[in-house]
Amino acid sequence: MFQLLDIIGTMAFAMSGALTAMNKKMDPFGVFIIAFVTAVGGGTLRDIMIGRTPVGWMLDLKYVYVITIGFALAIIFRKKFDRLRTSLFLFDTIGLGVFTLIGLEKGINIGLHPIICIALGTMTACFGGVIRDILCTEIPVIFRNEIYATICILGGAVFFLLKKFNLESDALYLITSLVIISVRLMAVKFKWYLPTLENK
Amino acid sequence: MFQLLDIIGTMAFAMSGALTAMNKKMDPFGVFIIAFVTAVGGGTLRDIMIGRTPVGWMLDLKYVYVITIGFALAIIFRKKFDRLRTSLFLFDTIGLGVFTLIGLEKGINIGLHPIICIALGTMTACFGGVIRDILCTEIPVIFRNEIYATICILGGAVFFLLKKFNLESDALYLITSLVIISVRLMAVKFKWYLPTLENK
Amino acid sequence: MFQLLDIIGTMAFAMSGALTAMNKKMDPFGVFIIAFVTAVGGGTLRDIMIGRTPVGWMLDLKYVYVITIGFALAIIFRKKFDRLRTSLFLFDTIGLGVFTLIGLEKGINIGLHPIICIALGTMTACFGGVIRDILCTEIPVIFRNEIYATICILGGAVFFLLKKFNLESDALYLITSLVIISVRLMAVKFKWYLPTLENK
Numbered sequence: 001m002f003q004l005l006d007i008i009g010t011m012a013f014a015m016s017g018a019l020t021a022m023n024k025k026m027d028p029f030g031v032f033i034i035a036f037v038t039a040v041g042g043g044t045l046r047d048i049m050i051g052r053t054p055v056g057w058m059l060d061l062k063y064v065y066v067i068t069i070g071f072a073l074a075i076i077f078r079k080k081f082d083r084l085r086t087s088l089f090l091f092d093t094i095g096l097g098v099f100t101l102i103g104l105e106k107g108i109n110i111g112l113h114p115i116i117c118i119a120l121g122t123m124t125a126c127f128g129g130v131i132r133d134i135l136c137t138e139i140p141v142i143f144r145n146e147i148y149a150t151i152c153i154l155g156g157a158v159f160f161l162l163k164k165f166n167l168e169s170d171a172l173y174l175i176t177s178l179v180i181i182s183v184r185l186m187a188v189k190f191k192w193y194l195p196t197l198e199n200k
Numbered sequence: 201m202f203q204l205l206d207i208i209g210t211m212a213f214a215m216s217g218a219l220t221a222m223n224k225k226m227d228p229f230g231v232f233i234i235a236f237v238t239a240v241g242g243g244t245l246r247d248i249m250i251g252r253t254p255v256g257w258m259l260d261l262k263y264v265y266v267i268t269i270g271f272a273l274a275i276i277f278r279k280k281f282d283r284l285r286t287s288l289f290l291f292d293t294i295g296l297g298v299f300t301l302i303g304l305e306k307g308i309n310i311g312l313h314p315i316i317c318i319a320l321g322t323m324t325a326c327f328g329g330v331i332r333d334i335l336c337t338e339i340p341v342i343f344r345n346e347i348y349a350t351i352c353i354l355g356g357a358v359f360f361l362l363k364k365f366n367l368e369s370d371a372l373y374l375i376t377s378l379v380i381i382s383v384r385l386m387a388v389k390f391k392w393y394l395p396t397l398e399n400k
Numbered sequence: 401m402f403q404l405l406d407i408i409g410t411m412a413f414a415m416s417g418a419l420t421a422m423n424k425k426m427d428p429f430g431v432f433i434i435a436f437v438t439a440v441g442g443g444t445l446r447d448i449m450i451g452r453t454p455v456g457w458m459l460d461l462k463y464v465y466v467i468t469i470g471f472a473l474a475i476i477f478r479k480k481f482d483r484l485r486t487s488l489f490l491f492d493t494i495g496l497g498v499f500t501l502i503g504l505e506k507g508i509n510i511g512l513h514p515i516i517c518i519a520l521g522t523m524t525a526c527f528g529g530v531i532r533d534i535l536c537t538e539i540p541v542i543f544r545n546e547i548y549a550t551i552c553i554l555g556g557a558v559f560f561l562l563k564k565f566n567l568e569s570d571a572l573y574l575i576t577s578l579v580i581i582s583v584r585l586m587a588v589k590f591k592w593y594l595p596t597l598e599n600k
Contacts, residue, residue: 021543027594029550030543044449049244051253053451058516075597116258130335135530137539139337143221143230150229194227197275249444251453316458330535339537343421343430350429394427397475 002173006102007066009095013039014070016092017132022078024136034132035071039063041128046103046120050110093184097177099125100152104159104176118156125152145194147187155180202373206302207266209295213239214270216292217332222278224336234332235271239263241328246303246320250310293384297377299325300352304359304376318356325352345394347387355380402573406502407466409495413439414470416492417532422478424536434532435471439463441528446503446520450510493584497577499525500552504559504576518556525552545594547587555580 017038021031040057047055057063077084103124107117126142126149133140142148159176167175186192217238221231240257247255257263277284303324307317326342326349333340342348359376367375386392417438421431440457447455457463477484503524507517526542526549533540542548559576567575586592 022597024539025596025598026539026543027545027596029594030540031597033543033549048248048448049253049255049258051251051451053449054510054512054516055449058449058512058519061513061515064515078597110254112254112258113261115261115264116254119258134334134337134534135540135543137337137534137537139224139226140230140335143226143233143335145227149233194229196225196227197222197231197278198225248448249453249455249458251451310454312454312458313461315461315464316454319458334534334537337537339424339426340430340535343426343433343535345427349433394429396425396427397422397431397478398425 002098005094005098005177007062008091009098010039010063010066011070011073012088012091012095013099013128014067015074015088017128018071018074019078019081020132020136022074028075031075032068032071034135035074036067037135038128038132039067039070041131042099042124042126043102043128045127045131046106046124049123050106050112050120052106089188093181096125096148096152096184097155097180100155100180101159101173101177104156114156114160118153118160121156121159122149122152125149145196147192147194148184150194151180151183151187154183202298205294205298205377207262208291209298210239210263210266211270211273212288212291212295213328214267215274215288217328218271218274219278219281220332220336222274228275231275232268232271234335235274236267237335238328238332239267239270241331242299242324242326243302243328245327245331246306246324249323250306250312250320252306289388293381296325296348296352296384297355297380300355300380301359301373301377304356314356314360318353318360321356321359322349322352325349345396347392347394348384350394351380351383351387354383402498405494405498405577407462408491409498410439410463410466411470411473412488412491412495413499413528414467415474415488417528418471418474419478419481420532420536422474428475431475432468432471434535435474436467437535438528438532439467439470441531442499442524442526443502443528445527445531446506446524449523450506450512450520452506489588493581496525496548496552496584497555497580500555500580501559501573501577504556514556514560518553518560521556521559522549522552525549545596547592547594548584550594551580551583551587554583 014035017035018031020038021034024030026034040055040063044055044057047053074081081088100121103121104117106124107120112120129142129148130140155176158179159172162172162175214235217235218231220238221234224230226234240255240263244255244257247253274281281288300321303321304317306324307320312320329342329348330340355376358379359372362372362375414435417435418431420438421434424430426434440455440463444455444457447453474481481488500521503521504517506524507520512520529542529548530540555576558579559572562572562575
């Protein structure tokens with residue numbers, strides 16, 4: 001189940017990356033790299049920072065295949081994405097939840113402090129998109145009033161709060177991902193956003 | 201003492217990052233990440249490149265706390281920074297000296313060549329700012345005629361020169377940081393800058 | 401022989417980086433860093449991702465010296481590069497071939513899957529240029545219709561195909577680099593390029 005959600009999330013991230021790259025009129029190689037980086041960039045950054053090398057996607061070809069399929073689908077259906085927007089948004093939100101949990105888990109496995117684990121979860125879920133935006137020379141969208149990373153941080157906090165009550169692992173994962181997914185859906189539905197800060 | 205200077209430098213770097221991010225009208229999450237990256241980005245890059253993982257700030261929560269305080273102060277006093285500019289500049293200069301020394305030391309500890317140690321010192325002190333500028337989609341300011349990195353290189357050269365005379369560690373550190381700090385102050389006071397190179 | 405080609409490629413990459421930086425009117429420090437990053441950035445990224453640390457150029461000062469010479473030559477001859485363009489292009493193409501092979505080899509040495517090895521070869525040869533462009537706040541040129549990375553992927557595929565026939569190592573290396581170099585020369589001569597993908 002978790003494996004399946006990981007695949008769905010990876011594919012959604014790859015497709016969103018491919019779409020951004022096509023908006024920038026890149027060639028197929030550029031589109032593929034942006035798709036790849038959006039999908040696995042956050043986890044790669046996490047693995048590098050905690051010293052888990054070779055990084056994850058080099059040891060499990062599943063990711064290369066899933067991203068290649070996502071890339072191909074994005075190209076084939078590139079004129080029809082307006083109609084697919086809702087599905088893609090749902091899949092992307094699943095990715096947000098799953099990737100946060102994977103990041104949290106990697107941190108816990110090597111005994112890092114909960115605050116750092118939450119940082120790793122947020123990095124896993126959000127920093128593929130940051131690298132995507134930088135490679136497209138845009139200021140990362142999650143730094144500008146979209147509530148996105150904040151939801152991962154909230155999810156991580158809920159996770160460690162529930163962990164104190166000795167919930168079993170499965171329930172813990174389920175509740176945390178449901179919190180992340182539902183807050184994200186609400187944030188978009190009710191147009192919650194963070195204010196920008198200005199110093200002028 | 202050194203610990204205290206490290207904290208002062210980290211906070212100054214975090215505040216300067218937060219101010220840059222607010223100039224770009226980011227939201228609080230973006231401002232926090234830019235503050236964080238400006239403060240620990242150089243050291244993180246260094247740790248990753250020499251294989252010192254998990255990277256430093258993941259093992260010592262002090263940095264997270266100091267950056268959070270710097271971030272909060274930058275937001276609270278964001279309208280009053282013109283008056284605080286001189287103090288912030290001083291603290292930033294202290295950071296430049298301390299971070300260079302920390303980078304030098306990490307390289308020496310694992311037996312790298314002095315030239316590489318100087319590169320690590322410069323990276324520690326200056327590349328947080330490079331990552332900050334890239335995340336704000338600006339060409340890094342230290343690549344454009346501000347004398348900044350050059351001072352770290354000079355400081356590193358002085359360090360290894362004095363080391364040949366078997367100076368004791370404390371004196372070595374003190375003199376190197378004084379050289380970096382005073383040259384930086386003079387560079388700003390007397391408006392020293394590097395010429396730009398053009399090929400047209 | 402291979403050593404010599406590695407040096408030629410490194411110098412060519414450093415010079416192309418220096419020229420790009422001078423187009424952006426950077427100061428000497430900025431020009432040096434861009435030269436450095438263009439030359440060793442791809443290999444550094446590869447080493448970090450596979451956990452080969454301290455990264456290559458920190459353990460072999462040859463690269464620092466070669467890049468410094470390339471940097472100095474680029475500055476001295478900066479007004480005369482139009483006449484040198486053909487030689488520089490040839491050297492750059494040698495670098496493309498050699499760096500791809502070095503990347504492939506590092507992946508094979510630690511037992512990674514051929515697909516991942518090809519990714520490492522391409523990363524080694526092409527991602528120094530990606531980092532160069534990002535530091536200059538440009539969308540990476542290899543993501544926009546220049547056939548460049550695609551040739552490395554092709555070269556890697558040829559390499560593993562020939563390897564199946566139990567060719568000896570020397571012949572394998574020679575043929576692969578000749579394929580990369582000649583396809584690159586033809587791509588430029590006959591103006592082969594990848595189409596851009598648009599979703600509008």
